[in-house]
Amino acid sequence: xxxxxxxxxxxxxxxxxxxxxxxxxxxxxxxxxxxxxxxxxxxxxxxxxxxxxxxxxxxxxxxxxxxxxxxxxxxxxxxx
Amino acid sequence: xxxxxxxxxxxxxxxxxxxxxxxxxxxxxxxxxxxxxxxxxxxxxxxxxxxxxxxxxxxxxxxxxxxxxxxxxxxxxxxxxxxxxx
Numbered sequence: 001x002x003x004x005x006x007x008x009x010x011x012x013x014x015x016x017x018x019x020x021x022x023x024x025x026x027x028x029x030x031x032x033x034x035x036x037x038x039x040x041x042x043x044x045x046x047x048x049x050x051x052x053x054x055x056x057x058x059x060x061x062x063x064x065x066x067x068x069x070x071x072x073x074x075x076x077x078x079x080x
Numbered sequence: 081x082x083x084x085x086x087x088x089x090x091x092x093x094x095x096x097x098x099x100x101x102x103x104x105x106x107x108x109x110x111x112x113x114x115x116x117x118x119x120x121x122x123x124x125x126x127x128x129x130x131x132x133x134x135x136x137x138x139x140x141x142x143x144x145x146x147x148x149x150x151x152x153x154x155x156x157x158x159x160x161x162x163x164x165x166x
Contacts, residue, residue, distance in 0.1 A: 005090060015101055019104065019105065027162075041124075042124045048137075050140055053143050054147075061150075066154060066157055069158060073161065
């Protein structure tokens with residue numbers, strides 16, 4: 001039962017990673033990269049590494065998205 | 081009784097992740113994708129808490145707590161950016 005959920009999380013990491021590469025809009029690509037980081041944190045918990053998951057949740061999903069947003073705002077405003 | 085409730089919770093989390101990722105894939109505007117990632121954050125917090133109960137290790141609750149405290153920041157920044165424009 002739980003194995004299916006783990007497989008779904010791993011598939012979602014794959015889908016959002018592909019989406020972050022494929023999407024043309026910079027804003028949507030940044031959101032997809034944040035989702036990949038979010039599900040990576042969940043899979044770290046499922047692999048019994050809670051401290052790594054905490055660092056990933058704080059840095060990968062929180063801080064990296066903010067820095068990407070700042071960079072998009074500084075360059076061309078999230079256009080094509 | 082509690083076993084049935086936990087099994088229903090696993091099924092609900094499964095379908096929430098499927099529908100949220102579908103919304104992220106087909107989402108027309110950036111606002112749709114922001115709402116999808118916000119929902120998936122809440123679902124993943126519920127999933128970590130459920131796994132903490134199922135595995136019997138209550139250290140994992142701390143991860144869910146930290147995640148709930150920090151996850152609103154990115155969504156807040158994106159919403160402010162979308163409202164004010166570049």
